[in-house]
Amino acid sequence: MPTRSLERRQWLIGAAATLATPQLAGLATAASPLIVTPGQTEGPFYPVKLPADMDADLVRVKGQATEAVGQVTHISGRILGKQGEIVRGAMVEIWQCDAHGIYNHPGDSGHKRHDAAFQGYGRVQVDAAGRYAFRTIRPVAYPGRTPHIHFKVHAPGVGRLTTQMYVAGEPLNASDGPLNGIRDRKARESLIVALAEAGDLEAGAQKGTFDIVLAV
Numbered sequence: 640m641p642t643r644s645l646e647r648r649q650w651l652i653g654a655a656a657t658l659a660t661p662q663l664a665g666l667a668t669a670a671s672p673l674i675v676t677p678g679q680t681e682g683p684f685y686p687v688k689l690p691a692d693m694d695a696d697l698v699r700v701k702g703q704a705t706e707a708v709g710q711v712t713h714i715s716g717r718i719l720g721k722q723g724e725i726v727r728g729a730m731v732e733i734w735q736c737d738a739h740g741i742y743n744h745p746g747d748s749g750h751k752r753h754d755a756a757f758q759g760y761g762r763v764q765v766d767a768a769g770r771y772a773f774r775t776i777r778p779v780a781y782p783g784r785t786p787h788i789h790f791k792v793h794a795p796g797v798g799r800l801t802t803q804m805y806v807a808g809e810p811l812n813a814s815d816g817p818l819n820g821i822r823d824r825k826a827r828e829s830l831i832v833a834l835a836e837a838g839d840l841e842a843g844a845q846k847g848t849f850d851i852v853l854a855v
């Protein structure tokens with residue numbers, strides 16, 4: 640079974656097995672069901688070994704004198720059920736390549752040249768409103784891929800989702816394999832996030848909102 644359908648199957652099993660005790664709370668705010676965030680391949684670059692510093696600020700690594708190279712970007716959002724319910728207690732992981740397109744992973748041929756000041760991976764628990772936030776860099780392209788950030792959501796009692804976030808306006812989006820493998824236009828577009836100036840948060844930074852909707 641291809642990895643993607645296996646992941647999907649595991650997701651469905653996980654969701655079905657836990658319907659009796661979903662960790663959902665809050666008001667159903669959606670007038671009609673939200674678009675369930677589509678799953679995406681995990682890809683080959685999930686960390687082999689989690690870094691010592693794996694907090695929500697990927698731009699600053701403990702022990703490094705400088706910050707990461709790249710465009711500082713704040714990505715935040717909520718973990719929701721498809722009726723708009725808040726999903727409590729979720730943990731969100733992200734990982735991505737550095738500003739030169741290199742992952743801190745032995746499977747990346749250039750990994751010895753990886754920007755040591757870029758954390759590359761981070762994780763955070765959602766707050767009481769189901770929100771997460773990361774300070775990272777704007778993702779860049781590497782051979783064969785349009786810019787993206789990998790996400791994995793673990794929602795105890797609800798399920799798990801692995802996906803990728805993309806950036807609106809990136810020309811390589813039109814030819815990217817994993818992105819265009821999502822045949823449904825609305826589902827595909829739900830992974831594409833518009834980035835805007837974020838001077839209110841940090842001078843010179845950008846920001847974007849990526850809400851993740853679980854199939855519950």
Ligand SMILES: [Fe+2]
Pocket residue numbers: 682684784787789
């Ligand atoms: Fe990737």
